[in-house]
Amino acid sequence: MKDRRSRKYKQGGQRSGRAGQDSRKKQGAAVEGIGDRQAKQGTGSSSASKKVLTAPVQKNDQVELEIIGLTHDGEGVGRVEGFTLFVQGALPGETVRAHVLKVKKQYGYAKMIERLQNSPHRVDIEHPAHYYGGCQLQHLAYGEQLRWKRQHVVDVLERIGKFEVAQEDEGASEGLTLEEHGSFAGDHSSSSSDSEAAEKPEAELDGKHSIAEGTVVSKRNSSRGVSIHDEADNTDEDKCEKSGYAIKVHPTIGMDNPWRYRNKSQMPIGADDKTGELIGGYYVKASHRIIDTDVSLIQHEMHDEAMRVVKQVVRKYGIIPYDEESHHGLLRHVIMRVGFRTKELMVVLVTNGDKLPHQTEIVNELVQALPNLKGICQNVNTKRTNVIMGDKTRVLWGEEYITDYIGDIEFKISARSFYQVNPVQTEVLYDKAVEYAGLTGEETVIDAYCGIGTISLFLAKKAKRVYGVEIVEEAIQDARRNAELNGIEHVEFAVGAAEVVIPQWKEQGIEADVIVVDPPRKGCDPALLDTMLAMRPERIVYVSCNPSTLARDLRILADGGYAVKEVQPVDMFPHTSHVECCVSLVRE
Numbered sequence: 001m002k003d004r005r006s007r008k009y010k011q012g013g014q015r016s017g018r019a020g021q022d023s024r025k026k027q028g029a030a031v032e033g034i035g036d037r038q039a040k041q042g043t044g045s046s047s048a049s050k051k052v053l054t055a056p057v058q059k060n061d062q063v064e065l066e067i068i069g070l071t072h073d074g075e076g077v078g079r080v081e082g083f084t085l086f087v088q089g090a091l092p093g094e095t096v097r098a099h100v101l102k103v104k105k106q107y108g109y110a111k112m113i114e115r116l117q118n119s120p121h122r123v124d125i126e127h128p129a130h131y132y133g134g135c136q137l138q139h140l141a142y143g144e145q146l147r148w149k150r151q152h153v154v155d156v157l158e159r160i161g162k163f164e165v166a167q168e169d170e171g172a173s174e175g176l177t178l179e180e181h182g183s184f185a186g187d188h189s190s191s192s193s194d195s196e197a198a199e200k201p202e203a204e205l206d207g208k209h210s211i212a213e214g215t216v217v218s219k220r221n222s223s224r225g226v227s228i229h230d231e232a233d234n235t236d237e238d239k240c241e242k243s244g245y246a247i248k249v250h251p252t253i254g255m256d257n258p259w260r261y262r263n264k265s266q267m268p269i270g271a272d273d274k275t276g277e278l279i280g281g282y283y284v285k286a287s288h289r290i291i292d293t294d295v296s297l298i299q300h301e302m303h304d305e306a307m308r309v310v311k312q313v314v315r316k317y318g319i320i321p322y323d324e325e326s327h328h329g330l331l332r333h334v335i336m337r338v339g340f341r342t343k344e345l346m347v348v349l350v351t352n353g354d355k356l357p358h359q360t361e362i363v364n365e366l367v368q369a370l371p372n373l374k375g376i377c378q379n380v381n382t383k384r385t386n387v388i389m390g391d392k393t394r395v396l397w398g399e400e401y402i403t404d405y406i407g408d409i410e411f412k413i414s415a416r417s418f419y420q421v422n423p424v425q426t427e428v429l430y431d432k433a434v435e436y437a438g439l440t441g442e443e444t445v446i447d448a449y450c451g452i453g454t455i456s457l458f459l460a461k462k463a464k465r466v467y468g469v470e471i472v473e474e475a476i477q478d479a480r481r482n483a484e485l486n487g488i489e490h491v492e493f494a495v496g497a498a499e500v501v502i503p504q505w506k507e508q509g510i511e512a513d514v515i516v517v518d519p520p521r522k523g524c525d526p527a528l529l530d531t532m533l534a535m536r537p538e539r540i541v542y543v544s545c546n547p548s549t550l551a552r553d554l555r556i557l558a559d560g561g562y563a564v565k566e567v568q569p570v571d572m573f574p575h576t577s578h579v580e581c582c583v584s585l586v587r588e
Helices: 006-009 016-031 046-053 130-132 142-160 207-214 301-316 359-369 422-437 454-460 472-484 497-509 527-537 547-559
Strands: 062-070 076-080 083-088 096-103 108-116 264-271 276-284 290-292 331-340 345-351 373-380 392-398 401-406 409-414 444-448 465-470 491-495 513-517 539-544 560-572 579-585
Touching: 046 401, 062 083, 062 108, 083 096, 142 547, 142 560, 207 276, 264 290, 264 301, 276 301, 301 331, 301 359, 345 401, 359 373, 359 392, 373 401, 392 560, 401 422, 409 454, 409 472, 422 454, 422 513, 422 539, 422 579, 444 454, 444 497, 454 465, 454 472, 454 491, 465 497, 465 527, 472 491, 491 539, 497 527, 513 527, 527 547, 547 560, 547 579
Parallel strands: 083 108, 345 373, 444 465, 444 513, 465 491, 513 539
Antiparallel strands: 062 076, 062 096, 076 083, 096 108, 264 276, 264 331, 276 290, 331 345, 373 392, 401 409, 539 579, 560 579
């Protein structure tokens, strides 16, 4: 469930929202992947051009259509005479009038002009900047978001993994908050699929696997909706493979209050197109345009005031905003980290150069205006890149770290540390990982992709010995520091690729009873999957931030002799299309 660990340390920060422009291309390519054809992008050949010309809609047409599902990034999906259109902001069950923006071979994009019939699950948008800046599902009632996320997990397990998924009991809950364990009212007509990750593009899957990127409605719900892959669903080859058991996919665990849950913000800085004034806020989806705002209802409350103060101070001293086209200007991003329990605040100024004009004055004014401020850092990134942070960070004032807790474990968090952005749901997810590990106090556990040791230290509370491995040296340094901070001595961390280090441990006589993996969005390295199958631990716990690559990897592990027992989706990022999963696998 990383944000993503290895990449952040290696590249100095996650990619900015502009990288998300690739998601539409991949979403569309998935539609083209019907049957055995591989996904393709663009229209290239003359025959493709002829197909576009014979499509029932053309660019700039106005059409009326019924929305039958959602894409992986929350866009509505409808059909006009069998031709698929993606419509941002539309929900299943709605009828809309839309303006066609782009037409490709088998799909197109349209902008909603008017809703002719509303979904009963539509809610008012709390803050428009969120909707355009990443909260793709904010207009969908929260209970329906939880249903949608579970259904996405079911869809990819069936379609990519070829698993049988157990039917939910009649009346069973389709989404749970931390306190509620009853049903949400309403049918499942808006349940749909595909997945995740707001700031990172979808992993590419080869061949038929690519069709999962465009999945809309699962086969089990076909009486209530239509899949854009109906043609593929009708073949015997695409029926779920029977494994002698059916996987239990639990209702998604949501939040009692799905707002103000993030402890970290990364706000791009730019210049207003008309006035040239420094602005900061969110990128409009699939664009380079910044919406200027100080308010974020998914960030901790301290974020809003801190962002307002930072922009006010840097404007006062004439700090020039960065311009990505000319590569001129100084201030690129403002990053803020908040300790949920400690209420400590860190401000990081990401600059296109080493020198910060009026540094003393800026620091003094920030310190005076923000009483919870623990540290101010400057990160230098002079590259032409959409990676947010550079390799060089220095402290301008105060401490290098803030501290916070997940459960009863304390962590020191630096400007570049990986640390889960939703500490409330992180504890839920990690508790589930510990439960699935089935620890009695006598087990040896290996935590692959261990990052700064967050899961490792949770596991250590109930395991005899824990070994963590991570390819990024800086992450391992943080892991060792956090173990020492908490007085946990029966953990050991190593730098290296898990598929290399784990066999070395085996040669040293270290046998794992349980292996826990928490890979980046691309899923497990194939060599690591082979390594786990060779070591054959009694249990494997797979924590995933990408259901598509999860399903692919689970199929490999199942074919290698592991039974996939149950899957627990967890809503780590409410109002976005992301969903995390924790999976229990047991050696057969």
